[in-house]
Amino acid sequence: MAKEKQIFFCQECGFESAKWMGQCPGCKSWNTFCEEKVVVGAKKQTLMREAIAPTSILQVEKTDEVRFTTGFAELDRVLGGGIVRDSLVLVGGDPGIGKSTILLQMCRNITEAGKTVLYVSGEESMSQIKMRAERIGTFSKDMLLLCVNELAYVEDYLKKARPDVMIIDSIQTMITDDISSAPGSISQIKEVTARLMRIAKQMGIAIFIVGHVTKEGTVAGPRNLEHMVDTVLYFEGDRNAGFRVLRAVKNRFGSTNEIGVFEMTETGLAEVNNPSQVMLDGRPEASSGSVVVCSMEGTRPLLIEIQALVSQTNFNLPRRTAVGLDYNRVNLLLAVLEKRAGLILSGCDAYVNIAGGIRLDDPSSDLGIIYAIVSSYRNRPVDEHLVAFGEVGLSGEVRAVSAAEQRVYEAQKMGFTTCVIPKSNKDKMKKIEGMKVIGVASVTEALEIIV
Numbered sequence: 499m500a501k502e503k504q505i506f507f508c509q510e511c512g513f514e515s516a517k518w519m520g521q522c523p524g525c526k527s528w529n530t531f532c533e534e535k536v537v538v539g540a541k542k543q544t545l546m547r548e549a550i551a552p553t554s555i556l557q558v559e560k561t562d563e564v565r566f567t568t569g570f571a572e573l574d575r576v577l578g579g580g581i582v583r584d585s586l587v588l589v590g591g592d593p594g595i596g597k598s599t600i601l602l603q604m605c606r607n608i609t610e611a612g613k614t615v616l617y618v619s620g621e622e623s624m625s626q627i628k629m630r631a632e633r634i635g636t637f638s639k640d641m642l643l644l645c646v647n648e649l650a651y652v653e654d655y656l657k658k659a660r661p662d663v664m665i666i667d668s669i670q671t672m673i674t675d676d677i678s679s680a681p682g683s684i685s686q687i688k689e690v691t692a693r694l695m696r697i698a699k700q701m702g703i704a705i706f707i708v709g710h711v712t713k714e715g716t717v718a719g720p721r722n723l724e725h726m727v728d729t730v731l732y733f734e735g736d737r738n739a740g741f742r743v744l745r746a747v748k749n750r751f752g753s754t755n756e757i758g759v760f761e762m763t764e765t766g767l768a769e770v771n772n773p774s775q776v777m778l779d780g781r782p783e784a785s786s787g788s789v790v791v792c793s794m795e796g797t798r799p800l801l802i803e804i805q806a807l808v809s810q811t812n813f814n815l816p817r818r819t820a821v822g823l824d825y826n827r828v829n830l831l832l833a834v835l836e837k838r839a840g841l842i843l844s845g846c847d848a849y850v851n852i853a854g855g856i857r858l859d860d861p862s863s864d865l866g867i868i869y870a871i872v873s874s875y876r877n878r879p880v881d882e883h884l885v886a887f888g889e890v891g892l893s894g895e896v897r898a899v900s901a902a903e904q905r906v907y908e909a910q911k912m913g914f915t916t917c918v919i920p921k922s923n924k925d926k927m928k929k930i931e932g933m934k935v936i937g938v939a940s941v942t943e944a945l946e947i948i949v
């Protein structure tokens with residue numbers, strides 16, 4: 499007999515508990531438990547057991563991976579080479595960042611290529627979508643809209659017709675009758691996603707679901723959702739700055755950490771073909787504390803400006819902030835400078851910032867961060883045609899990074915003339931015409947270059 503049971507779920511991470519708790523043991527956030535009703539003991543769908551037997555891997559026939567283009571080279575790159583037919587993709591991002599816009603633009607390109615698309619919206623009316631569509635351009639009749647919240651209606655439609663691609667905007671607004679809790683609750687989201695996954699695999703439809711993110715930057719509610727889908731894309735960037743970065747954080751069909759760069763324009767999102775140029779736009783001239791680094795974003799080198807401001811503190815405890823960088827990494831590099839290079843930074847406030855609102859996790863930016871800090875500390879600008887990259891260890895050594903040659907070529911392409919790179923990378927590199935490449939083995943050696 500099916501019985502309704504009350505379970506408490508953490509709305510941040512999906513932790514399940516029989517009783518209410520103030521702090522979640524899973525993600526340590528406070529006041530996030532909500533009560534949800536779940537039917538237990540419901541009759542599960544039984545499979546035809548005798549029809550299922552293991553198969554030898556040698557007998558499994560491989561079906562060709564069917565991919566088709568989104569019409570955006572940047573989006574194709576993030577997806578690992580285009581949309582895989584029966585896949586489930588989650589697109590997350592801050593409110594108003596442009597999730598609906600990019601998906602609608604993608605739908606337009608796909609329908610133009612002769613495929614059918616079903617766009618299911620649970621949060622906007624048909625006329626609102628039409629307004630956005632008019633901003634973007636003209637659409638063909640194969641672009642179908644459905645404004646419903648119940649997943650059952652969508653399933654009914656899919657029994658009659660099979661679009662090639664379906665968009666669900668957003669997962670938090672979809673509900674299924676099997677679960678009695680409110681739309682957007684953990685159990686609803688999980689159930690709807692699981693059903694969409696089944697639809698994608700059984701019917702061969704590529705499904706894109708939009709997920710809103712919480713203030714911590716995870717897809718609202720469940721981290722579990724990330725495990726359930728094939729690909730997770732995050733839209734990030736400063737909403738006030740024009741450009742947006744689309745990043746793959748999980749991809750079953752391609753490499754992760756690939757990024758696509760877009761710019762929000764009046765007619766929708768436009769691809770940025772030379773992201774380094776955009777990242778360096780508006781860079782101050784001959785200013786202390788500004789240094790350009792070259793980070794690898796997937797297979798693509800990207801030049802990014804790092805800014806630091808170091809000033810005497812007026813407090814007992816100096817202030818440190820890091821925007822777009824790992825805070826602990828910046829603290830560690832400050833400690834390395836203090837210990838290995840003899841800079842007295844304990845009496846200084848230090849603010850380190852990545853210009854343009856992008857996030858940088860590549861440790862190859864360490865050397866650039868160090869240069870920016872020292873340049874601001876000494877109040878002396880670094881040569882503006884210089885690019886630095888290299889990982890810095892706790893003993894002050896500068897360690898090798900991957901794809902060094904590719905990074906140097908990118909710097910050369912953007913008009914830089916000097917590169918400071920790890921010595922072990924320099925030793926393996928052939929001479930590059932028109933570029934002065936300096937290899938350094940330690941932080942002290944590196945600092946001698948910019949005195």
Ligand SMILES: Nc1ncnc2c1ncn2[C@@H]1O[C@H](COP(=O)(O)OP(=O)(O)OP(=O)(O)O)[C@@H](O)[C@H]1O
Nearest residue numbers: 591592593594595596597598599600762763764765
């Ligand atoms: N005419 C316009 N010119 C330039 N940018 C515009 C224009 N109209 C809207 N925008 C941009 O589009 C954004 C809204 O995009 P969109 O609705 O796709 O975002 P979203 O991520 O789907 O938001 P939500 O979380 O509300 O669903 C706005 O924040 C704004 O930056």
Ligand SMILES: [Mg+2]
Nearest residue numbers: 597598599667
């Ligand atoms: Mg939207």
